[in-house]
Amino acid sequence: MNLERLPNEEKLTLCRKYYLGKLQMYVCVWGFAFLPFLWLVNVVWFFKEAFVKPTYTEQLQIKTYVKRSGLGLLLWVAVLTTWITIFQHFRAEWGEVGDYLSFTIPLGIP
Amino acid sequence: EAAYGQEMNIQFSDVSCNSVAQKIYVELNNTVPCVRLLNATHQIGCQSSISGDTGVIHVLESEADLEWPLSKGPNPPYMVLLESSLFTKSIMMKMKNASSRVAGVVVVQKTSPPEFSPHTTCPNENTGVYTETYDHNLAHCNTTVWNPRGNGLSYEEFDSPVFSLKEDNETEVIKQCYFDHNRVVNGSGLQYPLCAMQLFSHMHAVTDTATCMRRSSMDFSTSPVMVCDPLGGYNVCAFIRPYNSTAFGHKENESVVIAAARLDSRAFFLEDSTGAEGSVSGFVTLLAAAQALREATQEAPPTRNILFAFFHGEVFDYIGSSRMVYDMKNNMFVIDLDNVHSILEIGQVAVRSGTNLFLHSDPVSRRNNTVHDEVGVKCFYLWHASLTDFSQPLPPSSFQRLLRARAIPGIVLADHQTDINNRYYESFYDNAAHLNLTYPSNLSPEEQLEFVTDTAKSLTEVATAVARALFKQAGGNNSQVNKINADPKTVTQMLYGFLVRSNNSWFQAVMAPELKDILQPNPPQYYVGVAKSSHQANALTYLVQYLLANLTGTATNLTQSQCKKPDELPNESTYLYSYLWVQGVVPPNSTQRESFCVRTAVRLVKAVSPAFDLGDYISKEYSTWTKSQWKFIKARIFLVASRDLEMLTLGVGVAVLFTSLLVTYFVRTKADVLFSSVREPNNAAY
Numbered sequence: 001m002n003l004e005r006l007p008n009e010e011k012l013t014l015c016r017k018y019y020l021g022k023l024q025m026y027v028c029v030w031g032f033a034f035l036p037f038l039w040l041v042n043v044v045w046f047f048k049e050a051f052v053k054p055t056y057t058e059q060l061q062i063k064t065y066v067k068r069s070g071l072g073l074l075l076w077v078a079v080l081t082t083w084i085t086i087f088q089h090f091r092a093e094w095g096e097v098g099d100y101l102s103f104t105i106p107l108g109i110p
Numbered sequence: 111e112a113a114y115g116q117e118m119n120i121q122f123s124d125v126s127c128n129s130v131a132q133k134i135y136v137e138l139n140n141t142v143p144c145v146r147l148l149n150a151t152h153q154i155g156c157q158s159s160i161s162g163d164t165g166v167i168h169v170l171e172s173e174a175d176l177e178w179p180l181s182k183g184p185n186p187p188y189m190v191l192l193e194s195s196l197f198t199k200s201i202m203m204k205m206k207n208a209s210s211r212v213a214g215v216v217v218v219q220k221t222s223p224p225e226f227s228p229h230t231t232c233p234n235e236n237t238g239v240y241t242e243t244y245d246h247n248l249a250h251c252n253t254t255v256w257n258p259r260g261n262g263l264s265y266e267e268f269d270s271p272v273f274s275l276k277e278d279n280e281t282e283v284i285k286q287c288y289f290d291h292n293r294v295v296n297g298s299g300l301q302y303p304l305c306a307m308q309l310f311s312h313m314h315a316v317t318d319t320a321t322c323m324r325r326s327s328m329d330f331s332t333s334p335v336m337v338c339d340p341l342g343g344y345n346v347c348a349f350i351r352p353y354n355s356t357a358f359g360h361k362e363n364e365s366v367v368i369a370a371a372r373l374d375s376r377a378f379f380l381e382d383s384t385g386a387e388g389s390v391s392g393f394v395t396l397l398a399a400a401q402a403l404r405e406a407t408q409e410a411p412p413t414r415n416i417l418f419a420f421f422h423g424e425v426f427d428y429i430g431s432s433r434m435v436y437d438m439k440n441n442m443f444v445i446d447l448d449n450v451h452s453i454l455e456i457g458q459v460a461v462r463s464g465t466n467l468f469l470h471s472d473p474v475s476r477r478n479n480t481v482h483d484e485v486g487v488k489c490f491y492l493w494h495a496s497l498t499d500f501s502q503p504l505p506p507s508s509f510q511r512l513l514r515a516r517a518i519p520g521i522v523l524a525d526h527q528t529d530i531n532n533r534y535y536e537s538f539y540d541n542a543a544h545l546n547l548t549y550p551s552n553l554s555p556e557e558q559l560e561f562v563t564d565t566a567k568s569l570t571e572v573a574t575a576v577a578r579a580l581f582k583q584a585g586g587n588n589s590q591v592n593k594i595n596a597d598p599k600t601v602t603q604m605l606y607g608f609l610v611r612s613n614n615s616w617f618q619a620v621m622a623p624e625l626k627d628i629l630q631p632n633p634p635q636y637y638v639g640v641a642k643s644s645h646q647a648n649a650l651t652y653l654v655q656y657l658l659a660n661l662t663g664t665a666t667n668l669t670q671s672q673c674k675k676p677d678e679l680p681n682e683s684t685y686l687y688s689y690l691w692v693q694g695v696v697p698p699n700s701t702q703r704e705s706f707c708v709r710t711a712v713r714l715v716k717a718v719s720p721a722f723d724l725g726d727y728i729s730k731e732y733s734t735w736t737k738s739q740w741k742f743i744k745a746r747i748f749l750v751a752s753r754d755l756e757m758l759t760l761g762v763g764v765a766v767l768f769t770s771l772l773v774t775y776f777v778r779t780k781a782d783v784l785f786s787s788v789r790e791p792n793n794a795a796y
Binding site: 095096099100105107108109110 | 157160312313314315316317321324325328335337
């Protein structure tokens with residue numbers, strides 16, 4: 001989808017949809033809190049629109065959405081990195097708990 | 111058409127598989143790997159990495175030569191090839207500690223060393239009867255160390271693969287490759303390419319039994335992977351007077367004398383287990399005694415019943431005997447512990463000095479007068495054997511598990527007075543040569559089968575003594591005793607079949623037709639193996655079952671279909687007996703076997719550790735041994751290039767990649783310049 005061909009109002013709607021994660025009217029709004037990938041898409045796709053292009057009416061709102069998506073993304077990255085590091089390091093020592101938390105358990109190593 | 115077809119055939123036979131892989135790798139087919147076993151607390155055995163371990167082959171000449179792979183050699187990691195005389199604990203531990211430079215070990219079986227036992231010094235010390243609570247002084251072999259030559263190598267953990275090869279064509283290929291490429295020429299160093307070997311033996315299970323059983327039962331993915339299997343098999347049991355096999359629990363007014371022996375053995379390389387002195391001597395003697403007792407017990411049945419019990423899995427913390435005791439305590443066996451009068455167990459009896467035989471007993475239970483009377487005074491009627499020292503405990507034996515449950519009078523018959531006489535206890539040198547089983551060289555295999563060796567004569571004496579003692583112990587009539595004699599021909603045929611070649615005419619006659627493929631030109635395997643969920647036992651169990659059936663059962667004239675369903679006949683009962691259709695002998699003038707139906711009291715009883723039924727994988731009471739699973743195990747040799755050449759090849763490849771990217775980019779940006787001369791004529795045409 002080429003952003004250049006869309007009128008500005010539609011760009012804003014799209015950015016909001018990716019921010020809220022409300023791709024359909026009936027999707028629960030709590031989806032909002034669990035979508036780091038949608039926020040990544042938001043930041044990457046709309047970065048040029050929000051910060052590089054010359055100003056237009058909807059750009060302020062797009063800027064807010066992009067900033068908030070960026071913050072949410074950073075938070076998610078921090079939480080996931082910490083959890084993944086801890087899990088990979090300590091899974092072997094946690095024994096039974098570690099095994100119950102795993103989906104596939106590697107063969108032949110603790 | 112016929113000519114054309116022939117031509118096609120010739121063409122097809124000329125085409126051979128010319129793949130590149132076959133030109134690089136030489137697969138080694140007759141290898142025996144060291145695998146991983148786990149119990150409640152440890153993992154033992156060997157593990158390779160998932161993509162195999164590769165190392166430059168180095169043939170070890172002496173212990174001092176170890177310096178080359180461990181420190182001096184310039185091309186680590188090395189794959190060390192050693193002969194069986196160098197397969198000692200000190201060399202293996204040095205290589206274990208230098209695992210970054212030693213990728214694996216290959217042992218080539220040649221001559222036997224003077225003594226070697228990879229087992230522990232105190233076998234089964236935690237699952238016998240001598241615990242701290244039973245008698246503090248006798249626990250952990252404080253008074254007598256049963257296997258002083260034991261170096262515990264089988265119970266060490268190695269994180270590099272260890273394989274075993276026989277001395278044959280494949281080993282010659284390896285040695286040739288080594289001499290061609292890997293020898294240091296005087297003056298100049300080693301030249302690449304070098305001969306290398308790669309060993310794959312990646313084991314799935316880790317840590318201990320509880321972990322691997324838990325991981326086997328987790329069901330998250332679509333195809334759960336079984337990671338380990340419990341060890342186990344079947345015990346072979348036969349009563350002289352059989353009971354209804356569906357009625358479990360206590361039998362009123364029945365008193366049983368148990369005659370026990372051990373079936374299994376192990377070695378460092380599990381699939382290579384022989385076990386001549388360790389287990390064969392015991393169970394062959396018991397089989398011969400069972401045959402000797404058959405006539406006498408049918409003519410004048412003794413007051414007490416006799417149970418011939420062959421326990422499997424005893425090496426791994428008494429799997430078979432602990433299962434039988436558990437079944438007896440929980441009313442899952444035809445008798446229970448109250449019915450057991452006494453037990454006579456046959457231990458290792460083939461390496462006698464002179465005619466000496468010794469009776470081992472348990473000092474703690476002998477403090478009870480009735481027990482002392484049976485054991486110390488009557489000595490189970492084994493008069494010409496001598497009782498060992500009063501304060502000496504029992505050697506490792508199945509009787510210990512019965513003692514753990516009840517103070518039953520019992521004796522273990524053995525050829526050793528204190529520590530065992532077996533120099534090769536639980537190793538792959540405990541074979542026919544160890545028992546001096548020699549045959550004159552000009553005999554054919556069938557003549558060797560019939561030849562009565564000295565070992566056979568010695569075991570026949572023991573079997574006769576055991577049979578007579580059992581008869582008297584079971585309350586048999588004294589006048590019949592002198593007619594009980596073991597048959598040396600049976601003993602020597604059994605020794606030949608179990609230690610030299612199981613595919614012989616007698617074993618063929620005794621086996622069932624559908625099982626005749628288990629008879630091989632080699633001796634059978636004595637390792638207990640994993641407990642299979644189907645009702646399939648291993649070769650050794652079937653051999654003992656059918657032999658015991660032949661030696662103690664009766665031939666009937668039932669037809670084959672009647673043999674499958676004997677209940678329809680008035681005098682036959684599958685509650686008491688089992689009916690086996692066996693091949694029979696080939697009469698001299700025909701080629702068809704005279705098969706017949708044997709009615710026998712022999713039954714196979716499941717022998718899996720109670721710990722797995724109870725789900726208690728950290729049990730200190732029962733055996734918790736499991737064996738890891740694996741995907742494939744193989745070994746191959748090939749020539750390997752130097753690291754520099756590999757890096758150069760990689761560098762050239764990367765350079766080509768970047769060059770081509772640059773060229774493509776360049777061509778793309780200047781496309782209009784480069785290709786304009788081609789376009790114009792097209793434009794001009796339109």
